[in-house]
Amino acid sequence: MTANQPDDANRSGLSVCQYLELMDQGTIDSKSLVQSYLKIIDESDDRIKAWATVDHDFALDQAKNRDSLRKRGMPTGSLHGIPIGVKDIIDTSDLPTQLGSEFFEGRQPQNDAAVIERLKEAGAVIMGKTRTTELAYMHPSVTRNPWNTDYSPGGSSSGSAAAVAMGQVPLALGSQTHGSVIRPASYCGVYGFKPSRGMISRRGVLQTSYHLDQMGACATSLEDIALLTDSLASYDASDPMCPLRPRPDCRKGLKSEVPIEPSLAWFDLPYASRYSKELVEGCEELIIETGAHIERIEAPLSFSGLIESHRIIYGYELYRSLLDLGILESSVASDTIRESTKLMGPITENQYHDALEAMHAAEDWFVRFFHDYDAVLTPSAPDIAPRFGEGTGDPCCSTIWTLAGLPCLSMPLLVGRDDMPIGIQLVGAREQDDRLFRTARWLLEYLWDK
Numbered sequence: 001m002t003a004n005q006p007d008d009a010n011r012s013g014l015s016v017c018q019y020l021e022l023m024d025q026g027t028i029d030s031k032s033l034v035q036s037y038l039k040i041i042d043e044s045d046d047r048i049k050a051w052a053t054v055d056h057d058f059a060l061d062q063a064k065n066r067d068s069l070r071k072r073g074m075p076t077g078s079l080h081g082i083p084i085g086v087k088d089i090i091d092t093s094d095l096p097t098q099l100g101s102e103f104f105e106g107r108q109p110q111n112d113a114a115v116i117e118r119l120k121e122a123g124a125v126i127m128g129k130t131r132t133t134e135l136a137y138m139h140p141s142v143t144r145n146p147w148n149t150d151y152s153p154g155g156s157s158s159g160s161a162a163a164v165a166m167g168q169v170p171l172a173l174g175s176q177t178h179g180s181v182i183r184p185a186s187y188c189g190v191y192g193f194k195p196s197r198g199m200i201s202r203r204g205v206l207q208t209s210y211h212l213d214q215m216g217a218c219a220t221s222l223e224d225i226a227l228l229t230d231s232l233a234s235y236d237a238s239d240p241m242c243p244l245r246p247r248p249d250c251r252k253g254l255k256s257e258v259p260i261e262p263s264l265a266w267f268d269l270p271y272a273s274r275y276s277k278e279l280v281e282g283c284e285e286l287i288i289e290t291g292a293h294i295e296r297i298e299a300p301l302s303f304s305g306l307i308e309s310h311r312i313i314y315g316y317e318l319y320r321s322l323l324d325l326g327i328l329e330s331s332v333a334s335d336t337i338r339e340s341t342k343l344m345g346p347i348t349e350n351q352y353h354d355a356l357e358a359m360h361a362a363e364d365w366f367v368r369f370f371h372d373y374d375a376v377l378t379p380s381a382p383d384i385a386p387r388f389g390e391g392t393g394d395p396c397c398s399t400i401w402t403l404a405g406l407p408c409l410s411m412p413l414l415v416g417r418d419d420m421p422i423g424i425q426l427v428g429a430r431e432q433d434d435r436l437f438r439t440a441r442w443l444l445e446y447l448w449d450k
Contacts, residue, residue, distance in 0.1 A: 006189075009166050015224050016171060016221075016224040020080070029070075029081070030062075030063040030070075031063040033083065034062075034083050037168060040168050048153075048162050049131065049159075050158075050160075052131045054127060054128035055095060059083070062125040063125050066080055066123050069123075078122045079122040079171075079228070080123030081124075082170065084125065084171045085169045086119075086172070087157055088100060088129035088132050090113045090116065091205070093109055093112045094126070095126070096129070099134075100156075102332040103327045103333070114201035114238075119173075124171075127169055130173075132157065134334050135208065137318070138392055139334040139335075140155060140158070141158045143159050143162050144388060145162065146162055146165045146188060147420055147421060156177075156184075157216070161185050161187065164220060171225075172217065173216075174215075174216045175215050175216060176213075177213050177214070177314060178395040178399060181218065183393050186410050187381065189412040189423075193216055193410070194214055195229055195233065195407050196430045196431045197406075198241040198242045199215075199229070200233050200234075203236055203239050207321055208318050210317055212314055212403070226253070227250075229250045233250075253434025254438060254440070256434075262375065263293065263373050264294040265369075266295070266297065268298050268299055269299050271382070274383075278417060290377070300365075303400055306359075306404075309354075309355035309362075310359075310400075313352065313355045313359065316344065319341055319345055359404070362403060374428070374435065375440075376427040377426060378401075378424075381422065381423060382397060384417055384422055397425065407428045408427050426443065
């Protein structure tokens with residue numbers, strides 16, 4: 001197991017759920033809680049630069065409002081009075097949303113994104129906007145890894161993962177089109193969760209890929225991230241990816257007992273040659289400890305094709321999104337974006353439609369696969385974080401699962417070089433996110449009992 005937090009992180013040791021209990025008891029209030037987190041941000045963010053915008057007055061005004069509602073005996077939400085960070089590609093009517101790009105500096109949306117509406121309904125206190133890579137793509141932000149500032153926090157949800165790891169907020173929203181929640185969570189040693197495709201609306205969030213963009217979050221405990229997911233998940237007619245049917249209850253799943261001990265799968269994947277020595281050794285130890293509960297499986301040959309299908313869909317849709325944004329005609333677009341468009345532009349419509357067919361076939365394949373297995377155990381990233389300035393890391397460990405829209409949970413279980421964290425990922429059946437949390441709790445308890 002990895003250490004609980006960076007040595008100089010500022011954490012109370014309490015979970016969101018414990019804070020909520022204390023507020024219900026009147027032991028603490030939202031104002032004092034928010035003030036304590038603002039103090040941590042003020043003391044530490046010069047070093048890690050996790051925030052694009054922090055508005056102290058706005059945060060405290062929200063906290064006072066939440067306290068007033070509680071004192072008046074008014075209904076309170078599932079996150080009432082809890083501080084949260086929001087990735088800076090998510091529209092907020094009260095704060096700028098600048099998409100990690102100079103091109104959009106000072107951009108002020110008129111309307112909140114759907115997830116912001118849900119946060120406000122739940123009573124959360126929005127502290128500010130966490131940094132993202134440029135347009136949620138691969139050009140690094142200025143954010144540093146709290147474990148060691150010589151390293152990157154990953155991307156694109158760099159600020160969200162770093163802020164949670166540093167103890168600046170207990171929760172933060174992110175998004176994932178490739179590995180943009182799971183990879184930073186792995187690098188920063190926190191829990192990261194990407195729900196099933198369509199569980200959370202993307203209305204008001206920067207669209208880079210219509211088919212692949214999915215929402216996600218970082219937290220310091222399984223229960224907190226389950227609670228946040230439940231608070232955000234809802235149907236939204238304005239997002240065609242959102243199915244009109246009930247959502248899994250993740251927190252209920254987490255608290256429920258497994259009917260029988262779960263059956264896990266470990267795939268020997270086509271990108272395994274990229275795994276670091278420490279990761280391979282750690283994974284082998286996990287497989288041994290999990291014993292008869294895990295089956296090692298050679299990945300189908302089609303998995304290599306799925307990696308290519310993701311590249312085609314992402315490239316085709318991102319290129320058109322960039323054209324719509326108009327940034328490619330500006331002088332402030334990074335070389336990373338400009339060079340990548342040389343590969344995106346030539347993708348043909350036939351290639352794109354073939355890749356979409358492969359994606360839908362993968363979705364169907366995994367429905368059948370999870371009849372026999374509760375979850376896939378797999379790395380969250382192939383190594384520790386890269387050095388700062390050497391990119392945002394390899395997203396290969398998320399490609400197939402993101403393409404298929406499966407729920408993915410990164411857990412801080414391993415340690416690599418320089419005592420840097422490496423996450424291990426559990427991947428579950430689509431729209432059975434509650435079952436995934438139930439399996440995750442069982443696995444952690446099983447490993448801790450060893």
